Amino acid sequence: MPFIEPKPIAEYPWYLRLFFRNQVRRYGQVLSPSWLWGRLPGHFLGLLILLGLFQRRAFPIDTALRSALSVRVAQINGCAFCVDLNAYNLLKAAGAADKAAAVEKWRTSPLFSECERAALAYAETMTDTAKRVTASEIDALRPHFDDDGITALTAWIAFQNFSAKFNAALGAEDAGLCRLPPSRSAADG
Known part of the structure; x- marks a missing residue:
């Protein structure tokens, strides 16, 4: 359960609402961290740019x-x-x-x-x-x-x-994209 609920969608900047729509097309929903990061729109954009750089074909880790x-x-x-x-x-x-x-x-x-x-x-x-x-x-x-x-x-x-x-x-919830068996505790890992 998230500790911070999403704001009403109209309170997010227009460019994040476009991003949210894209997530709905791709995953069937807005992913919970997006609602959280969306509360800091400039930081969220920076995070997305960095993520995009990591995901480029030229990045040396596949x-x-x-x-x-x-x-x-x-x-x-x-x-x-x-x-x-x-x-x-x-x-x-x-x-x-x-x-x-x-x-x-x-x-x-x-x-x-x-x-x-x-x-x-x-x-x-x-x-x-x-x-x-x-x-x-x-x-x-x-x-x-x-x-x-x-x-x-x-x-x-x-x-x-x-x-x-x-x-x-912040309690970001999973999106049910890939159910795995329950994980052992970190101490067991």
Whole structure:
């Protein structure tokens, strides 16, 4: 349940109402974080521009890996909305629901490559505020990513932590896009 309800639609700027209409066409509804971010229209536009830059073809981290990382970050942060949306994106990118359902068990699942495992381990370290990234974790990424790729990976994980923490704190609800089995607690992960 969201802690802050949407304002009446007429109170959002016209350009956000157009964005909301596009979300309804794409997802069948306005996604709950959009109502929340819409209360800060300039910030929301900046967030959307940054998201668009991350989603460009030239970005060195592909959609499937970005989505898997996002699901794991969301699971750790307790953001049901982010798990839902990013599992949906992973399902679309990878073409199979089993990978989206297995993200929490990436260490033991045969569905993940060594590259994905290194990136997921890095994402978990970045997301756990009690841990710090070490040189050995960066070294584990080097067989799979160049320095620009590691920087891009770091930026994406940081962006997802920002987003998941915002959404979880304000109770953004999932949209029912991709139902996964219930997640274990972050402490179990």
